Structure formats: structure tokens, C-alpha cells
Amino acid sequence: MGRYNLRMAASLQLLNVKAVKPFHTVSWRRSTPPLRCSVAPPPSTSHRSYTITLLPGDGIGPEVVSVAKDVLTLAGSLEGIKYDFKEMLIGGAALDTAGVPLPDETLSVAKESDAVLLGAIGGYKWDQNEKRLKPETGLLQLRQGLTVFANLRPATVFPQLVDASPLKKEIVEGVDIMVVRELTGGIYFGFPRGYGVNQHGERIGYNTEVYSALEVDRIAEVAFKIAQKRGGKLCSVDKANVLEASMFWRKRVLEKAKEYPDVELSHMYVDNASMQLIRYPKQFDTIVTNNIFGDILSDEASMITGSIGMLPSASLGNSGPGLFEPIHGSAPDIAGQDKANPCATVLSAAMLLRYGLGEDKAAERIDKAVEDTLNRGFRTADIYSTGTNQKLVGCKQLGEEILKSVESNVLAGAV
Numbered sequence: 230m231g232r233y234n235l236r237m238a239a240s241l242q243l244l245n246v247k248a249v250k251p252f253h254t255v256s257w258r259r260s261t262p263p264l265r266c267s268v269a270p271p272p273s274t275s276h277r278s279y280t281i282t283l284l285p286g287d288g289i290g291p292e293v294v295s296v297a298k299d300v301l302t303l304a305g306s307l308e309g310i311k312y313d314f315k316e317m318l319i320g321g322a323a324l325d326t327a328g329v330p331l332p333d334e335t336l337s338v339a340k341e342s343d344a345v346l347l348g349a350i351g352g353y354k355w356d357q358n359e360k361r362l363k364p365e366t367g368l369l370q371l372r373q374g375l376t377v378f379a380n381l382r383p384a385t386v387f388p389q390l391v392d393a394s395p396l397k398k399e400i401v402e403g404v405d406i407m408v409v410r411e412l413t414g415g416i417y418f419g420f421p422r423g424y425g426v427n428q429h430g431e432r433i434g435y436n437t438e439v440y441s442a443l444e445v446d447r448i449a450e451v452a453f454k455i456a457q458k459r460g461g462k463l464c465s466v467d468k469a470n471v472l473e474a475s476m477f478w479r480k481r482v483l484e485k486a487k488e489y490p491d492v493e494l495s496h497m498y499v500d501n502a503s504m505q506l507i508r509y510p511k512q513f514d515t516i517v518t519n520n521i522f523g524d525i526l527s528d529e530a531s532m533i534t535g536s537i538g539m540l541p542s543a544s545l546g547n548s549g550p551g552l553f554e555p556i557h558g559s560a561p562d563i564a565g566q567d568k569a570n571p572c573a574t575v576l577s578a579a580m581l582l583r584y585g586l587g588e589d590k591a592a593e594r595i596d597k598a599v600e601d602t603l604n605r606g607f608r609t610a611d612i613y614s615t616g617t618n619q620k621l622v623g624c625k626q627l628g629e630e631i632l633k634s635v636e637s638n639v640l641a642g643a644v
């Protein structure tokens with residue numbers, strides 16, 4: 230049995246433990262143990278070393294990754310962790326240098342590493358490129374190349390940020406939703422796709438939403454296991470009133486549900502779900518959905534938490550390294566201006582430690598430091614409220630404050 234198998238066995242054992250969390254009272258950071266996919270062994274020695282592939286990408290990507298790297302380094306060093314960072318090209322940066330959005334070398338280095346931390350890709354400069362040469366294509370190739378089919382996007386409201394949301398305090402307070410997005414299938418990858426001419430001689434563009442039984446079964450399994458460890462409620466979001474691919478999805482989810490009688494399963498059409506997320510988000514615990522609905526609903530859910538700059542993600546597969554990235558994009562409108570909120574990437578680094586490396590203590594140091602920084606009133610513009618005692622800072626300074634919190638939490642013995 231390889232190192233990875235040992236790791237999986239351990240985590241599956243954990244997942245079989247019945248829910249320990251009272252509904253909506255414990256944050257995802259402490260309560261959600263999804264599958265672990267790192268090839269690294271569980272931490273056992275006092276000095277551990279990991280290879281991390283850093284993919285800063287485009288726009289604000291390099292700004293937020295730089296902050297996250299420093300935080301990862303400090304929190305890790307306090308737990309006896311060393312890193313070998315390998316910075317590689319992806320997206321527009323790779324197109325400009327290597328002529329492709331995902332150079333072979335980037336993928337092979339990523340595959341060989343223990344975990345991958347990505348900033349963001351894309352930008353106006355490459356928007357008119359043909360599909361093959363779009364930055365976004367590089368990201369899709371990376372996700373597919375790493376077979377990270379389960380994308381965990383936690384929308385957790387920090388109590389300090391209830392006023393940052395455009396929604397009313399009573400609606401957002403205590404929201405703790407885990408969106409489990411299928412990441413390597415569906416309309417993003419389905420065939421046939423392309424351009425052509427229809428029977429009326431009109432030019433058309435088309436894509437295909439397609440899911441195999443294996444693809445639905447494995448994402449449903451991850452979602453049921455996560456729901457089991459959270460509030461015990463799983464809502465599968467689809468469009469089964471119209472789409473065959475969704476009807477099939479629902480059938481397979483219902484089949485999988487038989488293995489998880491302790492999880493309360495519900496189904497919701499995506500149009501209703503997008504409305505319910507705003508009307509009464511606290512009704513949701515764990516959501517499982519396809520690639521495109523998950524993309525859209527997670528951006529929507531981010532605004533419950535105050536800003537898209539707050540939402541991290543972990544993309545995991547059954548083997549190999551996990552991919553950790555904020556859910557936001559390269560934000561070309563604020564790139565290069567030191568305005569980006571680095572929290573989503575910093576919290577993605579915490580997910581990397583927890584779910585990619587099994588380094589829970591170092592992960593907790595980061596989570597606590599972000600909370601502490603918010604407690605001390607520091608805010609980037611996207612989460613800043615005027616007429617308060619909050620201190621408006623840029624990306625770099627927020628990063629420095631997070632670093633201070635990592636350090637002071639140690640001095641205070643808070644971890």
C-alpha cells in the first residue's frame with residue numbers, strides 16, 4: 230500500500246465518524262474533513278518538508294499569491310514545516326512567455342509536488358484569443374490534468390464582516406455553506422462542442438452538458454461524506470425539470486443517498502437555489518452541484534460573506550496533489566493597484582495545509598490570524614465600511630497585518 234492509500238484509509242475512517250457539529254455552529258475550517266489527496270505522509274516528524282507549486286498567474290494573482298506565500302511560510306515554520314516553492318507559469322503569463330496557457334513543464338512540476346497554490350488567470354489582453362490560446366483554457370487543463378474533480382468552496386460568514394455584505398445582518402449572520410462543485414466534467418469539458426452551421430444555414434456555437442455515472446457518483450460521495458461531518462444536510466442543485474444531464478445527475482445522487490441514510494438529502498432547481506441563497510441562505514448546509522452551476526452559485530454565495538475576495542477553495546481528487554485557489558479571478562480592474570483582498574488566497578493556503586498536507590495546526594494558525602486581523606479592524610476596500618473605526622489598507626499591508634497576527638497568536642499561545 231502506497232503512502233497515498235494509507236492517507237486515504239485514514240481520512241475515510243475519519244469520514245465514517247458521525248456528525249459532531251451542531252447545525253451551523255462550527256465553521257467549516259474545523260468541521261469539514263473531505264478526502265485528502267496529498268501523496269505526502271501524515272505529519273509525524275518534527276521537521277517536515279513539502280514541495281509546493283506556486284502559480285501566481287495574471288492580474289491580481291501575483292499580488293495575492295505573494296501574501297499567501299509569506300503567510301504559509303511563517304505559519305509553517307512555527308510548526309516545523311519547510312517548503313520547496315516552485316514558481317511556474319500559467320495563463321496569460323505563460324502565453325506571453327511560452328506561447329501556451331499551460332506549459333508541459335508547469336503541469337509536470339505541479340503533478341510532482343505535494344500541493345499547488347494558484348492565484349488567478351485571465352485578462353483583457355487575451356480575451357480575443359482562440360480557445361486553445363486562452364488563459365482560462367490553461368486553468369481547465371490544469372484541473373483536468375490533476376484530476377481534481379471535487380471543488381470545495383466554503384461560504385462562511387466571519388462575524389466581523391456581517392456588515393460588509395449587501396444583505397441584511399439577520400440574513401447573513403451565521404451562514405456556513407459548503408458548495409461542492411464538480412470540477413472536471415459537465416459543459417466545460419463535454420463533446421461535441423465548437424462552431425458550425427445549423428439547418429437554416431445560420432452560424433452557431435455549441436457546448437454539451439454531459440455527465441457519466443462515475444463522475445456523478447464520485448462527486449456525490451464526496452458531498453455526502455462532507456455533509457455527514459457538517460450539519461447532516463445535503464442539497465443537490467440541478468435543472469432536472471428540463472435537462473437530461475440533470476435528470477441523470479438526480480437519479481445517481483438518489484442512488485448514492487441509499488448509502489447515507491443519516492444525511493438529509495434535498496433537491497433544488499438551480500434557478501430557485503440562486504433565489505433561496507439570497508432569501509434565506511441559512512437553510513443550506515452542504516450543496517452539491519455540477520461544474521457550471523457551482524461556478525455561478527459560489528460567486529453568488531461569496532457576496533453573502535461580504536466579498537468575493539473572501540472565498541477560498543480546495544480542489545481535490547482521489548490521488549495526487551490538490552489545487553488550492555481563491556474563487557475570484559484576476560480582477561483586471563484593480564490589478565497592479567495594491568487593492569486586492571488577499572484573504573481568499575490566504576485562506577486557500579490554510580485549506581492547502583489542512584486538506585492537501587494534513588497540517589491542521591499550521592492551517593489553524595492561518596485561519597486564526599485572518600480572524601484576528603479582521604478583529605483589529607483592518608480591511609481592504611471590498612470589505613470596508615465607511616463611518617466605522619475600520620482601517621482601510623491595501624493588499625500588502627493587510628498581508629503584513631496577517632503576518633503580525635500569526636506571530637502574536639503564537640506569543641499569546643492562542644493556537
Ligand SMILES: NC(=O)c1ccc[n+]([C@@H]2O[C@H](COP(=O)([O-])OP(=O)(O)OC[C@H]3O[C@@H](n4cnc5c(N)ncnc54)[C@H](O)[C@@H]3O)[C@@H](O)[C@H]2O)c1
Pocket residue numbers: 289348349350351352353365368537538539554555556557558559560561562563568569570571573611
Ligand atoms: N480561477 C480563476 O483564475 C478565475 C476565476 C474567475 C475569473 N477569471 C478570469 O479573470 C478575469 C476577470 O474576470 P471577472 O472580472 O469576471 O471576475 P473577477 O473575479 O476577476 O472580478 C470580479 C469583480 O470582483 C472584484 N474582485 C475579484 N477578486 C477580488 C479581490 N481579491 N479583492 C477585491 N476585489 C476583487 C474585481 O475587482 C471585479 O470588480 C477574466 O479573464 C476571467 O476569465 C479567472
Ligand SMILES: CC(C)[C@H](C(=O)O)[C@@H](O)C(=O)O
Pocket residue numbers: 351365368369524556558
Ligand atoms: C476562469 C474560469 C475557467 C473559472 C471557472 O469557470 O471555473 C473561474 O470562473 C472559477 O470560478 O474558477
Ligand SMILES: [Mg+2]
Pocket residue numbers: 524525528556
Ligand atoms: Mg468562477
